[in-house]
Amino acid sequence: EIDVLVTAPINKDEMMKQGFKHAGHTGYFEEKFGKKGLMFLVTEKLKVAVSTHHIPVSEISKNISKQKIKEQVRVLNQSLIEDFCIQKPKIAILGLNPHAGDGGAIGKEEIEIIEPAIKELFNEEILAFGSFPADSFFQPEKYSSFDAVLAMYHDQGLAPFKTLAYEEGVNYTAGLPFIRTSPDHGVAYDIAGKNLADEQSFSEAIFTAIKIFKNRNEYQDLIENRLKPRVLAHDNGIDEDLPEENE
Secondary structure: OOOEEEOOOOOHHHHHHOOOOOOOHHHHHHHHHOOOOEEEEEOOOOEEEEOOOOOOHHHOHHHOOHHHHHHHHHHHHHHHHHHHOOOOOEEEEEOOOHHHHHHHOOOOHHHHHHHHHHHHHHHOOOEEEEEEOHHHHOOHHHHOOOOEEEEOOHHHHHHHHHHHHOOOOEEEEEOOOOEEEEEOOOOOHHHOOOOOOOOHHHHHHHHHHHHHHHHHHHHHHHHHOOOOOEEEOOOOOOEEEOOHHHO
């Protein structure tokens, strides 16, 4: 009976102390619905997803794989089409290491994992590009050329996102079977009761969820009511519908 879900910030440390085993809402929803979610920070002009999020920095490299990146970019690509009405999305993928590895001089992940994944995605007709050095990517003339960015870890993507779009930023979980958004900030206990909190990100989370809901419904209507191709049967000269797998 509920169309969208907007979650408030939570104190992850305190919840885990009380027995909640997940480092946030996303892990709980993934387990509950058997789907992998993609952490996706969005505004009208800037959209940044992260390949790994709430894990220690020391574990980032071993949690990145070619298959994982491919699956995440497929989810990201489909979300941009269905949820944000972008017909042929262009997706930038950041490197893991400084200077995107500098040709292997500062790490091999780009050569061995990230760039092979990008090539295979491009062969699937997904417009994935990279890997780009993260330190110089978030200049307006660069990121504005793409519809979304996949960063390799939490701070690589969220630090520039929150600097550029903190007040209007929304955390959207792509890939789940329902629409879930939240503000892009934490609980802010330090300003509780001081009349200093800014509600804009929470408001944006509500309106973004509604917008995605409308976009997704419109997309489904278009898909369900699309015209199917027809061919002329060679044996009897009668128009027949193509089988679904040959459309």
